[in-house]
Amino acid sequence: MYKKRFDDRKFDELRPISAKTGVVKRADGSAMFRIGNTVALAAVYGPRELYPKFLQSPEKGILRCNYNMMSFSGAGERVRPGPTRRSKEISLVMEKALLPVLDLSDYPNAVIDVFVELLQTDAGTRCAGITAAAMALADAGIPMKDLVSSISVGLVGNTVVVDLNKEEEDYEEGSVDIPIAMTPRTNELTLLQLDGIISKDKLLEALQLGKKACQEIYKIQQKALKESYSVAGGKNE
Amino acid sequence: MGELIVKDKEIVVPGQELAVGMDYLPTGGAFRENDKIISCQLGLINISGRLIKVIPLKGKYIPKKNDIVIGKIMNMSFSNWFIDIGCPSEAVLSFVNTNEYIDKGADLAQYYSFGDVIAAKISKVTRSSVDLSMKDGPGLKKLVGGKIVNVAPSKVPRIIGKQGSMITMIKEMLNCRMMVGQNGLVWMQGMPENELIATRAIRMIEDNAHLEGLTDKIKEFIENENKKLGVKNVQEKI
Numbered sequence: 011m012y013k014k015r016f017d018d019r020k021f022d023e024l025r026p027i028s029a030k031t032g033v034v035k036r037a038d039g040s041a042m043f044r045i046g047n048t049v050a051l052a053a054v055y056g057p058r059e060l061y062p063k064f065l066q067s068p069e070k071g072i073l074r075c076n077y078n079m080m081s082f083s084g085a086g087e088r089v090r091p092g093p094t095r096r097s098k099e100i101s102l103v104m105e106k107a108l109l110p111v112l113d114l115s116d117y118p119n120a121v122i123d124v125f126v127e128l129l130q131t132d133a134g135t136r137c138a139g140i141t142a143a144a145m146a147l148a149d150a151g152i153p154m155k156d157l158v159s160s161i162s163v164g165l166v167g168n169t170v171v172v173d174l175n176k177e178e179e180d181y182e183e184g185s186v187d188i189p190i191a192m193t194p195r196t197n198e199l200t201l202l203q204l205d206g207i208i209s210k211d212k213l214l215e216a217l218q219l220g221k222k223a224c225q226e227i228y229k230i231q232q233k234a235l236k237e238s239y240s241v242a243g244g245k246n247e
Numbered sequence: 248m249g250e251l252i253v254k255d256k257e258i259v260v261p262g263q264e265l266a267v268g269m270d271y272l273p274t275g276g277a278f279r280e281n282d283k284i285i286s287c288q289l290g291l292i293n294i295s296g297r298l299i300k301v302i303p304l305k306g307k308y309i310p311k312k313n314d315i316v317i318g319k320i321m322n323m324s325f326s327n328w329f330i331d332i333g334c335p336s337e338a339v340l341s342f343v344n345t346n347e348y349i350d351k352g353a354d355l356a357q358y359y360s361f362g363d364v365i366a367a368k369i370s371k372v373t374r375s376s377v378d379l380s381m382k383d384g385p386g387l388k389k390l391v392g393g394k395i396v397n398v399a400p401s402k403v404p405r406i407i408g409k410q411g412s413m414i415t416m417i418k419e420m421l422n423c424r425m426m427v428g429q430n431g432l433v434w435m436q437g438m439p440e441n442e443l444i445a446t447r448a449i450r451m452i453e454d455n456a457h458l459e460g461l462t463d464k465i466k467e468f469i470e471n472e473n474k475k476l477g478v479k480n481v482q483e484k485i
Contacts, residue, residue, distance in 0.1 A: 039305065057307060057335040068375075071335070111261075113287070118374060120335035148261050151306020151401075153276075153287045156262035195262045195285070235260045235289055239304055239457075 012167030016177045024173045029234035031149045039150025043142035047132035052142035053125045054150040060121035071117030075104040079128045100136045107191040107201035111156045133176040134162045140191045159224040160191035163216040172219045190220045194228035255294045259286040276301025308333045308400040308430040310377045314369045317428030323355050333430045338377040345381045364390045393436030398453050400431040405456045420469045444472045
């Protein structure tokens with residue numbers, strides 16, 4: 011039985027979060043999102059013309075995500091650079107998690123590139139990546155119906171917890187990791203993955219916790235986006 | 248009854264509720280969902296009467312008819328130039344729309360070649376293409392020499408100022424020839440040290456675009472810089 015968390019958090023408590031936008035000056039939009047020891051950096055380029063041409067869609071623009079863990083980011087072992095089965099899959103689910111809020115019909119034949127780099131990893135990387143990417147997209151001035159906030163929930167031992175760290179993910183009595191992403195205004199899930207075995211009741215309980223956590227993250231995202239302008243651009247008058 | 252949730256000139260983020268009820272109407276950067284008006288962009292709120300608009304703070308240039316833009320020749324075919332004006336699709340300039348007489352079948356590279364920068368007016372915007380013209384309007388020509396500074400397209404109105412007050416002031420004080428494209432490219436030509444001051448002035452405008460009384464600030468800045476230059480020049484002469 012998992013009674014007390016390794017880092018003394020409450021079961022529904024998130025790790026310390028900080029967020030910032032406009033961190034990559036040459037990009038059209040960028041954001042940094044840090045949750046505990048996981049740091050994600052997202053940069054958005056575009057909309058720009060898509061090459062090779064056969065990938066273009068005359069109907070609407072496409073979104074292209076790239077998830078990458080830096081070689082020094084993991085705990086101890088070096089991450090081999092370059093695309094892997096895992097990073098390709100995560101790039102794909104990130105794309106699917108972000109697309110529902112984007113309206114790209116104004117950008118035919120164009121692409122929006124989102125590059126997500128993980129500088130430091132301690133579980134919950136795809137969630138940090140999606141959260142950072144949503145902020146970077148907003149920072150790039152791309153029309154969005156809503157932001158996307160993301161968090162991992164799960165089961166450690168037999169206890170429902172929110173925002174697992176690596177230690178908890180590797181808990182000896184077993185753990186279930188459920189990364190979710192949602193649109194905070196309409197409360198719609200855009201990402202739901204599950205790794206392990208969990209009962210229906212526990213899953214619903216976990217999702218409820220996740221919803222609450224996403225609202226918390228949403229507030230931080232909003233604050234970071236607004237702050238970058240009130241500081242750089244003087245008073246909001 | 249409709250209710251306004253945000254204040255005028257407030258910064259809003261995508262997905263933020265702006266107003267409830269049918270009394271207000273969404274325009275650019277906002278949309279209606281049931282009885283709520285919601286922002287779809289990061290920007291500043293602009294309320295005029297019943298209309299709510301979100302003015303984007305960042306973003307790529309969206310081509311509009313009759314805008315004067317500055318662009319670089321990226322490619323050419325036997326009758327068209329393809330020009331990068333900073334929007335997602337390339338703009339097209341046909342040889343019949345230039346202000347020079349070009350024979351049919353002439354080599355277009357003799358007139359404007361790869362990498363040349365031109366000022367042109369947008370004559371037509373469709374879903375699939377942006378057409379340029381250099382026929383009507385003064386100053387629409389190839390820009391030779393000088394320097395180009397890139398700014399965010401949303402800051403261009405501040406650089407131009409009310410009825411061109413800001414740009415005219417910079418031009419006159421620094422004795423530079425300048426041209427501002429709506430797509431965020433600013434071309435300038437003058438003495439190298441004046442070009443540098445003008446660049447810094449433009450960067451200053453870009454960073455302080457939200458502030459009021461910017462023209463006076465820039466005037467003061469250029470006066471100071473001119474003084475410093477004057478002192479230096481005198482010393483060099485001695």
